[in-house]
Amino acid sequence: MPTLNLSGAMRLLVLVAVFMAGIWSQSSGVIDDFIFYLPDIQYLAVQHLWLTAISGSLAILVAIPLGTLLSRPSMARFAESAMQVLNVGTTIPTLAVLALSMSFLGIGTVPAVFGLFVATLLPITRNTYTGLKGVSPALKEAAAGIGMSPGQRLMRVELPNALYVIFAGIRTALAINVGTVPLAFLIGAGGLGELIFTGIDLYDPVMMLSGAIPTALLAIVVDMLIAITAFLVVPRGVNPSRA
């Protein structure tokens, strides 16, 4: 067909590939192997999500007030250096953070949550800070000139207008978080990393994939959940996706 455009052809190609993969996995018995790991996947996925939920919520609870505090005019002198420290923090590989937290806190859930917390903290703080700093000076002046107290200005004008950027930070941070949780297995916190790393050690691709594929799916689901939350929570007037 001469009129078949590129995206149409791509779509067709993908459909064919998925279909072929289905035939192959059925005939070679891979599907049965996956089903063998299903109880493990269920148990570990729950554990995985708990690690994300605890470390993620802790990070949000700390990062938003921290970013807000740094964005206050009275903190302007320290803010830039503090952001530099956070930037340096982001460059430390997460595996190294986990190793460090294990050396101080031992093995188990606590050091894992701590390591994930540190990795997740930075993007949210940075976006909160940038978002609040990016609120137009005219808006802040209008809010002040109208007679809002500093607290009212923050809650009614600055945060609502920075919310979209803050949510972008949360989205990035949690995507990193879910993707990093498998490493937590290395310091004894469980999660889907158990299947991945054991699969690698045993040279068992099916076991490895039983960990890897759900991890990827979880990352996508968490990302979508946050996108939906942002869509609903960010006020319509400042929400590009609802314009």
Added chain:
Amino acid sequence: MIRLDNLTKVFDTPKGAVTAADHISMEVPSGEICILLGPSGCGKTTTLKMINRIIRPTSGKVFINGEDTTSLDTQDLRRSIGYVIQQIGLFPNMTIEENITVVPKLLGWDKAKYRERAREMMRMIALEPDAFLKRYPSELSGGQQQRIGVARALAADPPVMLMDEPFGAIDPINRAVIQDEFLKMQQDLKKTIMFVSHDIDEAIKMGDRIAIFREGKLVQYSEPDELLAAPRNEFVESFLGEDRALKRLNLVKVRDLASEDIGLVRPDDTLETALARIDDYGYQTSIVMVNAKRQPVGIVSAAVARTTKGHCRDHFQSVPVVVSLDDDLRKVASLMFSNDMTWVPCVDDEGRIVGQITQRSITHHLGSRYRAHSGADTAVGEASPSSSATKE
């Protein structure tokens, strides 16, 4: 009433102390619009923003309705002053209704009252409440947004308003419309307004008084006509522009200069009578013919009257140019120039001729004010208002 008493602001900059406002003392009477005018960096905005403490004064006091505001809480002070800024500053996260009701809510009005107030404000600024209240600022045009900005400032009915180049970001056509609307509202509202502008034409149009600033100092504070007629020094003179006599035309109404003495003919009069009357009144080219109600119906030209016999009703030309008593002299001058006339008949609201206005009366009016003030450059600021200007 707003009274500033030796208001001073010194900014500490890396290059040393900069005095942005230097002992500014002035008073705006209740219900008047005072325009703060000057080039950028002259201290007009600083002065304005010290009134609601967006900028803290280094020294000096601000009195509002006789009360020293120094002792007032900053938030309370600001809530009692309407504030409009050039960048409009509507909150994009709030609907139009939420924007307008911000101050009433801060003041603790109950819901029914502030919602009704929002509808009232929308009617005042001539935007349909049902169509606009639930929308967001980004869905409105710039002109509509600034109307909402003004409505927000007026929502809690503050006695005093501060406006920082409020119409500066709006295109010229819309700006003129909004200025007119605002002046109309002000006739009923009678707010005491401080208004920063860098546009001399806007200042003349909007201001009951104009304060000219230069390098942090108040150079001249007077009524617009006074300012144009008697600029205090060369700076003011050059700031006002070389056509300042023409700018004064905006400020004077036909009513102030019209003379009741006008020569007319009726359709029944003969052309001889017309010619005689043209000569009597010194008209060079023509005379106006009116009907029984004194409404102008045409002109009889001198050339025709001289060469033809008969009655005026058979020999008149197109309806003449007329001006209304409430038109300003700028329009009159423009009509005179474009029609090559030295006088224009004036009509009242029913279109009846009530008098005439001549080019000579206009030039005499403008010139007499200059003559009165030449050589008396100390007597500015206290002079009589324009309404007592010389009549022809």
